Amino acid sequence: MLHFLSMTLSNFGPYKGTQTIDFSNRSGVTIFWGDNGRGKTTLLNAFRYALFGTIQRRNGVLRSLRDMENIEGRDEGHYGFSVVLKMDNDGTIYELTRQYRPLKEVTVPNSDDDYEKVMFLKKDGSFLSPNDTEHILNIIMPEQVSRFFLFDGELLQEYEELLENETSTGDRIKEAIEKILGVPVLTNGLVDVRECLENYDKLKSKAAQKDTKTRQFGLQLAAVDDEITEHSKLIESQKAKLSDLYKEKMTLTQKSEETEQVRGWITSRDNARRLLQQRKDSLSQVRQNLCTITKDAWKGMLAERIQLVADELSQQIAALEKRKQNKVVAEKFIIEIKKACQDHKCPVCEQEISDEYIGILEERIRKSESEFSGLSEDDKEKLLSLQGKLSGIRALHTADRQREIKILEDQVGTLQIEIGSLSQEISELTDKITKYGDTSGVAGIAQQLAAVISKIDITEKGIKDEQSVLDKAKESRTNINNLINRQASGGDLLIATQQYALCEQISKIFETGMTKYREKLKKNVEKDATEIFVHLSSDKDYIGLQIHDNYGLSIVHKSGRLVPGRSSGFEHIVALSLIGALHKNAPLRGPIIMDSPFGRLDPTHKQNIVQQLPEMAEQSILLAYTGEIDNQLAREALGNTLIREYHLVRRSSMNTNIE
Numbered sequence: 001m002l003h004f005l006s007m008t009l010s011n012f013g014p015y016k017g018t019q020t021i022d023f024s025n026r027s028g029v030t031i032f033w034g035d036n037g038r039g040k041t042t043l044l045n046a047f048r049y050a051l052f053g054t055i056q057r058r059n060g061v062l063r064s065l066r067d068m069e070n071i072e073g074r075d076e077g078h079y080g081f082s083v084v085l086k087m088d089n090d091g092t093i094y095e096l097t098r099q100y101r102p103l104k105e106v107t108v109p110n111s112d113d114d115y116e117k118v119m120f121l122k123k124d125g126s127f128l129s130p131n132d133t134e135h136i137l138n139i140i141m142p143e144q145v146s147r148f149f150l151f152d153g154e155l156l157q158e159y160e161e162l163l164e165n166e167t168s169t170g171d172r173i174k175e176a177i178e179k180i181l182g183v184p185v186l187t188n189g190l191v192d193v194r195e196c197l198e199n200y201d202k203l204k205s206k207a208a209q210k211d212t213k214t215r216q217f218g219l220q221l222a223a224v225d226d227e228i229t230e231h232s233k234l235i236e237s238q239k240a241k242l243s244d245l246y247k248e249k250m251t252l253t254q255k256s257e258e259t260e261q262v263r264g265w266i267t268s269r270d271n272a273r274r275l276l277q278q279r280k281d282s283l284s285q286v287r288q289n290l291c292t293i294t295k296d297a298w299k300g301m302l303a304e305r306i307q308l309v310a311d312e313l314s315q316q317i318a319a320l321e322k323r324k325q326n327k328v329v330a331e332k333f334i335i336e337i338k339k340a341c342q343d344h345k346c347p348v349c350e351q352e353i354s355d356e357y358i359g360i361l362e363e364r365i366r367k368s369e370s371e372f373s374g375l376s377e378d379d380k381e382k383l384l385s386l387q388g389k390l391s392g393i394r395a396l397h398t399a400d401r402q403r404e405i406k407i408l409e410d411q412v413g414t415l416q417i418e419i420g421s422l423s424q425e426i427s428e429l430t431d432k433i434t435k436y437g438d439t440s441g442v443a444g445i446a447q448q449l450a451a452v453i454s455k456i457d458i459t460e461k462g463i464k465d466e467q468s469v470l471d472k473a474k475e476s477r478t479n480i481n482n483l484i485n486r487q488a489s490g491g492d493l494l495i496a497t498q499q500y501a502l503c504e505q506i507s508k509i510f511e512t513g514m515t516k517y518r519e520k521l522k523k524n525v526e527k528d529a530t531e532i533f534v535h536l537s538s539d540k541d542y543i544g545l546q547i548h549d550n551y552g553l554s555i556v557h558k559s560g561r562l563v564p565g566r567s568s569g570f571e572h573i574v575a576l577s578l579i580g581a582l583h584k585n586a587p588l589r590g591p592i593i594m595d596s597p598f599g600r601l602d603p604t605h606k607q608n609i610v611q612q613l614p615e616m617a618e619q620s621i622l623l624a625y626t627g628e629i630d631n632q633l634a635r636e637a638l639g640n641t642l643i644r645e646y647h648l649v650r651r652s653s654m655n656t657n658i659e
Helices: 040-052 071-075 130-140 143-148 153-163 168-180 183-210 215-258 260-295 297-301 303-343 355-371 377-396 402-436 445-487 491-536 568-585 603-616 631-641
Strands: 002-012 015-022 028-034 081-089 092-102 115-123 150-152 542-547 553-557 592-595 619-625 642-652 655-658
Touching: 002 040, 002 619, 015 071, 015 642, 028 040, 028 603, 028 631, 040 081, 040 092, 040 143, 040 150, 040 592, 040 619, 092 130, 115 130, 143 150, 143 168, 143 568, 168 183, 183 215, 183 445, 183 491, 215 445, 260 402, 303 355, 303 377, 445 491, 491 542, 491 553, 491 568, 491 603, 553 568, 568 603, 603 619, 603 631, 631 642
Parallel strands: 028 619, 028 642, 150 592, 592 619
Antiparallel strands: 002 015, 002 081, 015 655, 081 092, 092 115, 542 553, 642 655
16 A cells, blocks of 8 residues: 655745655545635645656646646745655555756756656666656556546536547546446456467358368358457557547647637737727718818808898899789789770770779879889899808808707717727737737637647547447358367367467456456445445435446435436535545555535535544545635544645745645
């Protein structure tokens, strides 16, 4: 069993200088208390870096290991960092050191190229060779199963995918679970037996081709064997490709999460630039409209005076035109009256007119000729002049457009403010993007990720199709083998047939053994997970857990039904129950290190988890932020199983002390 004894950090993340943590050799729980941002996740990464040489952040893997240098130490000329992990594995003491240090010829390093990675391992005080070091570390803690020893609250959430039958994440977790439970030992044995079976099949095919009675079957068997080999290689090739695609997907997903903020800045800047151009175009159009209106706007300012002059001219013209019209009417009247006087007869009623009335009419004619004399030549010229002036005045008349101009001026002001704000926003976003660094490939990450996901779907379908063809070929091989078996009567063919049959039986034994071993493991995991879950859960209606093919666990209600749509809090509890059960059933035993695993759990569930920690592993290390759980209740719940308490104390924004 693996037990961590101590860890020494030198300028690692916020831990300035050299600081050593003593875990002691006792079994129990060690708690680290610290506010957010004080370095709890960095401690988890210190274990990960020491054991595997990797550092994982919640938003993806570091772009540069230099980011783990203590900034204050770097400013003081102390470059690089190191982690020394001392551990006891079944009585053997190992001291593992990983360093990230400047090259000897580099005085002031500026990039990762100026550093070197150094690792060495001591076994009981003696240094091991690089090959032995890798071999021992892989035995002590294989990286493939590290997720069950080093994890945080966010990592617990992905265990939900174990309930889904066809998810890449669920498949990978299932594979990791079977590795920690020791299934690969049987799997590797089965692979070896199947290779032997393939070899005996080829010997049988050659022997059948030599026998006259089975030559045709032997040729058919050889052809089917070639087909099986071809499709098997193709499937393996596609699986290798699929594995690479999954890795690429993981990398792109990490990059996508890591660059989400800068991609948001770029998108916002592009949108702001488009909007800025629209506002500039609108401003240009408004100014053009304003220019057109103001060109004749002065006329509107004279509108009142122009109207007065026009009214006066109209009155004078009206008087002259009235005189002109009266002359026309009078002339017509005089003609009619003169005719009546001449004919002594009324032109209307045709009655006779006496001489007395004729005299009166003649007098009236004389007066009318003088009264309605019409327009003189001067008057006529005056009338034409007045009409010309009125026409000119009316041409100057236009409506007052002050309100329209005011609206346009307000629009200009608003657009200028918006343009200024957008320009400032673009400038600020550009500054952020520039400070981020190289963003040349950021925009295409989403498209790359979508393309990789599409390739994964195509590759998985291709593997499925090839597997279908392979299964049919294997069925054909079985049928041909049966035909050969009936004809095998002696000699090499009979021996080859018996060898193949024996190896086939051994293969079936391994397959049956694997199936039974898996089922036994699942039952044990289900039983132990249920026991842990009952202790962790505060809901007495939930009486246990039921395991699925993928090692996913469903909650069982007291009615016997499975609980659908469980909360994120219970998802954490189920995941912790699974991890505890795996540790109880795994050949590989080691410490559990948890970074803020409580999520949104209520105080009762938090206390239950703390009480269960000593039962989950011989050595448990809990990284909790202040207030996440009540420290006094934690002490009471753990009792004498609480070995150490450490506090992450802020010395500055870049410096944390472990006390």
